[in-house]
Amino acid sequence: MSIRTPLARVEGLGAAHRGTEHFTRQRATAIALVPLSIWFTCSALSLIGAERTDAAAFLAEPVNAVLMALFVITAMIHMAAGLQVVIEDYVHNEAGKVVLLLLNKSFAWLVGAAAIYALLKIALLRT
Amino acid sequence: MAEQAKKGRERPLSPHLQIYRWPVTMATSITHRATGVALAAGTLLVAWWLIATASGDDAYSTFSLVARSPLGLVILFGFVWSLAFHLLNGIRHLVWDAGYGFEIKTADRSGILVIALSVIVAAGIFAYVLLSNGAAS
Numbered sequence: 001m002s003i004r005t006p007l008a009r010v011e012g013l014g015a016a017h018r019g020t021e022h023f024t025r026q027r028a029t030a031i032a033l034v035p036l037s038i039w040f041t042c043s044a045l046s047l048i049g050a051e052r053t054d055a056a057a058f059l060a061e062p063v064n065a066v067l068m069a070l071f072v073i074t075a076m077i078h079m080a081a082g083l084q085v086v087i088e089d090y091v092h093n094e095a096g097k098v099v100l101l102l103l104n105k106s107f108a109w110l111v112g113a114a115a116i117y118a119l120l121k122i123a124l125l126r127t
Numbered sequence: 128m129a130e131q132a133k134k135g136r137e138r139p140l141s142p143h144l145q146i147y148r149w150p151v152t153m154a155t156s157i158t159h160r161a162t163g164v165a166l167a168a169g170t171l172l173v174a175w176w177l178i179a180t181a182s183g184d185d186a187y188s189t190f191s192l193v194a195r196s197p198l199g200l201v202i203l204f205g206f207v208w209s210l211a212f213h214l215l216n217g218i219r220h221l222v223w224d225a226g227y228g229f230e231i232k233t234a235d236r237s238g239i240l241v242i243a244l245s246v247i248v249a250a251g252i253f254a255y256v257l258l259s260n261g262a263a264s
Contacts, residue, residue, distance in 0.1 A: 031221065033214075034218065040173075045259075052183070052187035055187070059180060072177075079166070079170060082163045083164065086160060086164060107167075111170050114174050114177075115174045115177045118174070118177040118181035121181040
């Protein structure tokens, strides 16, 4: 017989109260990134040697703008989850670990926000 | 006894990274992590490209100039190969997550397949990049 309470057992969240959230997020974004990163690579290859206006016109297309936004957001979530595990594995100093985990999330938010801002500017203002 | 343990008595260590001959699975495992970290740095290039496109012709030509420079091409090749490896090996991981391919022989073979395919894909893409880059300039 388990000494865990019935509530703890049905919640199934374990000692950290986070359950399999991180694991699932990492896999779900990985699956989404298979087609998205292939699309991104093909798009980038099609724009080799292009003028800025060609690249902007490509990214202003609704389908391309949406796919690029999805690629960036999904990649940022996948990246933050992956780098978090790397930090947790190798940094054993508690203070250093907390600082790096905060920097990790900040990096993903900053890069993601800057990329989405640029995309919105291209797609909505047709720069 | 307890005091001796506190002082940090020399204990035998089991053989580690520098001792073992690296099996394929070990090499692909650490390479997956390394390429993941490299791709994280590579997101800066993607963001730079998008920001340059949004900013104006000067910013875009600066990006183009750097991307076409010898160092830029080396970095781009590293990015393309890292993406190819991480994508292919990521699919290998997803297959494992589904419960398949754990036999040692199978895992070794899929590892070698991933390494070979990643090199072929990256080389193919780069041949295309260099050809169209030459045609454009």
